[in-house]
Amino acid sequence: MTDKLSINININGRIYPLKIDRNEDEEARIRKAAKMINDIILEYKKKYVNQDSQDFLAMTAFQFVLKNLELEEQGDESPIVEEIRLLDEQLSDFLSLNE
Template sequence: MGEISIKINIADRVYPLRVETEEEEIIRHAAKLVNERIKELQDNYAVRDKQDLLSMCVLQYATGMIKAERKAQQHEDGVEQQVHELDALLNNFFSK
């Protein structure tokens, strides 16, 4: 569709961005989640430095992303194995 200019507030700092129109909602939602997570960390730990809070937040999201990627890869490997087994069964059936 095209690029638009938006401003995103993360940890009380404003970041001007140019994003694709269809990505705006996703980016705003992501910024909201980051800010909510920072608030949770700030409330639960004696950390006040925004840099430390941002680092902890990024680490948690990166860890979650890696876990999700590994789970997806394992699922993909399982599906691939099942396809090979089905292929072998079909080949065996039709070769008779």
């Protein structure tokens, strides 16, 4: 049975209790994520003074989803790039043998 750790994170002034695996890396990652969210919300609050907090949360979520999609698309290209590199090496080797 995995030992769980109870932590509280604060997002936009609200406390959210979480139970996570007792792991320093996991706790640090969760706390960093909460900080990133709060930092972005703060930037939106400075830029758009008369908006509702729900708008800031929605735009922050939207921003993270867009970034995640970009990273997924980039990740899908790496096997293709690696395959092209290998084919280039093979072609270079073949051409050098036939000179």
